[in-house]
Amino acid sequence: MIPELGHFSLIISLGLSVLLSIYPIWGAQIGNQAMMRSACPLAIGMFLMIGMSFFSLSWAFYINDFTVSYVASNSNSELPWYYRLTAVWGAHEGSLVLWMLIQGGWTVAVGLFSRGMPHESVARVLSVMGMVGVGFLIIIIVTSNPFERTLPYFSVDGRDLNPLLQDPGLIIHPPMLYMGYVGFSVAFAFAIASLMTNRFDMAWARWFRIWTTAAWVFLTLGIALGSWWAYYELGWGGWWFWDPVENAALMPWLIGTALIHSLAVSEKRGIFKAWTVLLAILAFSLSLFGTFLVRSGLLVSVHTFASDPTRALFILAFLAAVIGGSLLLYALRVSAIRTRGNFQLISRENALLANNILLIAALFVVLLGTLLPLVHKQIGLGSVSIGEPFFNLLFTWLAVPFVFLLGIGPLVRWKRGNFTNVKKALIVSGSVSVVVGIGVVWIFADFFMPLAALGAVMCFWIIITQSVEVYQSATDHHHLMTGLQRLGCSHWAMVCGHIGLGVLILGIAMVQHYDIELDVKMTVGDTVEVKGYHFYFVGLRDKEGPNYNGYIADFDIYRRNKLINQLHAEKRFYNVQRSMMTEAAIDRGITRDLYLAMGERLDDDSWAFRIYYKPFIRWIWFGAIIMSIGGLLSMSDKRYRFRQKTKRKLAI
Template sequence: MLPEYGHFALILALVLALLQASLPLIGALTGNRALMATARSLAAGQFVFISLSFIVLCALFMQSDFSVVLVARHSNTLLPDIFKFSAVWGNHEGSLLLWVWILSLWSVAVALFSRQLPLDMVARVLSVMGMISIGFLLFSLLTSNPFARQLFNVPAEGADLNPLLQDFGLVIHPPMLYVGYVGFSVAFAFAIAALSSGRLDTAWARWSRPWTNIAWAFLTVGIALGSWWAYYELGWGGWWFWDPVENASFMPWIIGTALIHSLAATEKRGVFNSWTVLLAIIAFSLSLLGTFLVRSGVLTSVHSFAADPERGMFILIFLFLVVGGSLTLYALRAPTVASRSHFAWLSREFFLLINNVLLLVAMLTVLFGTLFPLLMDAMGMGKYSVGPPYFNAVFVPIMALLFVFMGIGPSARWKKTSALYLRGQLLTAALVSVACGLLFPLLLGESYSVAAALAVCFSLWLILSMVVDIREKTRNAVNLVAGLKRLTRAYYGMVLGHVGMAICALGVCLTSQYSVERDLRMQPGDIAEMAGYQFEFKGSKKIQGPNYAGERGLINVLQNGELIAELKPEKRRYFAQQGQVMTEADIDAGLMRDLYVAMGEPLANDAWAVRLHYKPFVRWMWLGGLIMAFGAVLAALDKRYRLKATANNKRAADSAAALSIG
């Protein structure tokens, strides 16, 4: 009966979602405070029942209940417990339930941490989130039931989890990614609530901003974790960049980046109101588009779920309703509540606008590269592939231009800035950046790389511009420490975000330019030299795992005759999954470089095909991502977002109530 309990809990959650979508909205439209007050309790109730359903599914996997179709297809009695747990979302139906649960978690978080908001605004926001929940709960119950049973011919053993997914990366990567993906629903709900109520002022931006920052931070970590997982798991030393499904999460991240900057301008100066709302709509729409691409079967990728056309059509209809409905509301309401603030072409607002436009164009280039093969195939014009050459030729120059404006923006003043002032502030930083960029390839002693020189130049420019801005903001303080204490968490978050972006870009470019790779045949006693390191193959031995058997190699890494690492790559053959063979690389990781070894196929005379990689600065990609995410969280924790009863907040609430047309 346990699967039936989980299924029934989902049905009850759908009933509560229907109530959450309707009752608070009716209350907001009629001014009925009792109906508006139901929003929080309905969100909490929906969270409880979806959590119960999710716990039941976890229990079914842990118990290896193969009468449940999903468990039989994606688990096995020999599967380690940690992978039984992560197998819950290592498939379409379970990952969709995880998505729905995270959506309910965001809803209850808004309900709990929005006591300072006007009641009718909370009602509208939670009503929109209830509408989104209805769509996904219907999707789960009608097309993707995770509790479907096979009561006859129950198998004695399950088919096992895909060996690619039997990794710690599955435990942490999808939940982090989904929290970010789904988190943009909060920004979307605030935007729709603001449009519907006529409150497109600075108050809604202040309410929405911390939620958007947190969602963006989780999405950043999720993308970084996915890159790291692909790097060590796929066995070829890449981070799987520009894969179509990875692009599906990268596009909301790009627009989310534009959104958090636009929200800052709306909150500070009351500008870009309509533009900010549009970005919130686009960000969540891209999250839904990513869901369609992953679950419809239109893309072929190790990241995508095999799905039937019925599921793809359901998501497509839902995407059309959400995007079409929100854009229709935007077209009707945005012109009537557009901002009327003015600013000079040389001002912080102007540079934020330029950055937003560049980010939007960058997203469109990724969108085009991702969808172009699908469109050509759908029109019967043949099979096309869009890969790194296109993205490197189009996307990279846009990002380089973005870095230029990102460095200028923080030093510019609101409303109007003097060109002489900016030159005095930033000229030295620009000259130092160019000089260091030109010299850097020479210091490495390698062939000169123009791409590396440009990467160092732009990244250092971004970092030094932050140093200049900090110096300017602490100039009149008694001492540096006192000046630093005076700066807000939101400001430090912005600094960390920009520095993290620079470090990440530097890691991507330098590891691409200076990586060394060798494929060779090695038998016991052979020594290969690469990038100043010696790799000695000592042989291999048989190993036995809980659900696999294989061979483990031993390769000693020496530098100047001194042993610095023992690497033990593996070749595994899994008992289930038709004896699928997997490569498990081993890595000697460091801040400045990785030494990466993977075993290929066994050859004659105890020899193996071995792949060696020298990956300089590769860790900087993920370090930069973590720094950016920490900056976003720090900005969201700024104390002004936690004040509940200040005079400013009271005035904002009174003003919002007066503006409401609901």
């Protein structure tokens, strides 16, 4: 009965979504206040019905209701309860329900926190989000119903959750990533609403910016969590592999980064409006494109969901309707979005525009590297592989000018800058960056790698130029301490965002060029030395889990004859799935990780192990966290705490 209730809730939610997509926007068109005010109640009703459906599916997993086909395919009675609940979004059907739950949550949030906006503005934005909901709910109900029964026959037990997903990472990574993906639907809705009414003023850009920043923060954290999850779970010590599905998450992040910078220019100077609207459309379009890639069956990846052609065609049709319809509307109405303002060649506007262009170039690199092998194979030219060297090479050459402009941009003024005024600061910053960057590589590495030194120099170039900019801004008209206190949250957000990127670049540069990988054969009592650390194989013991059995290899780690840690690597055999999994053991440190993965038992009763030394790898995730803190600081700026008078002026 509960699954039928969940299915019925989905149908009611679809009906409310249809009303939300038509009724309020019609009211905005004819000026009917009652119809416009219905937008928020309809959004709340849609969200509650989706929530009821999600709860019903979660309950079916919790009680092991194997009469539901989706539960039987992705759960098992021996699976721990917390993994049974997270298995709800462990495959295609449930992940779409989670997507719609988050979509409904964003829609309600816009409705509740936009009460000060004109009713016609809220009505249009929520109606566009309702249209997105209609598309996804049709896909779920018609092709991907998670409540389909197996009755009158049903399994005594389920086929279990994919062992790769039986990890705490599944609990937090997909919801966080979806919060970012779906959050860009708010930016998309604002962009479409602006095209409908030919209005895009600076106050509107300010409101638009906070929602876009929120989505960008979630997506940044989601990608970082995915990188961290893959690092410790897959057993091969990699943090990023340029997997096509990883690329599908990176593409909207690149566009989103360009969008929040373009919005900053639109808010401050009232320019780049048409460009900003286009970026908002592309950000959500790429989120949908990633959804299609994951579920189309075109890609072979550990991240993809198995899917049939019918589902792929439905998603492709929805993708074509959203992208084609929005770009057509953009082409017809963009000329009405007027931009007034001028700026000189040397100005902050031009620095931001140049970096936007470099971000778009990076997007095309990722898009080309992801799609070219698929197209090449589909047109009958055979298989072609585009791997890590292609992406690393092109991203390196794009990153150098990007980081250079990132350091210059905050130092020059809006509208008209003067290179003479910043020449001394740039020369000093550049010199110090080179010395400190090379010094860091010299101290922490056994040999010199030019590209690693370049990454370190880029990191300190960002940090030092940002420090100079903060000093100049603080001492412009005030004493240093007084000036620092007067800097707003948005200013500190910029500083955190840029410094976080610098920290991330240093982590990437060091781990890419100085990591050590060693495959060894060991028996109990053997010792292996890696980078001054001695790995002593203490012993082997059995382990029995709730739905698996396996072995644990115990190691003592010594440095200079001193015990620094004990590691416990695991090899698990999942009984239902009949698959073997590796659980890596990691000794974490600020400047390095020691990573141990257990391989196969060999013929002479010895074991294969893989040992990694990963320098500065945690700086990659530290950098992402610092960038996310910058986004949160931007959202907390007092300029976004709209007073009622300001809200009345906000119109689309």
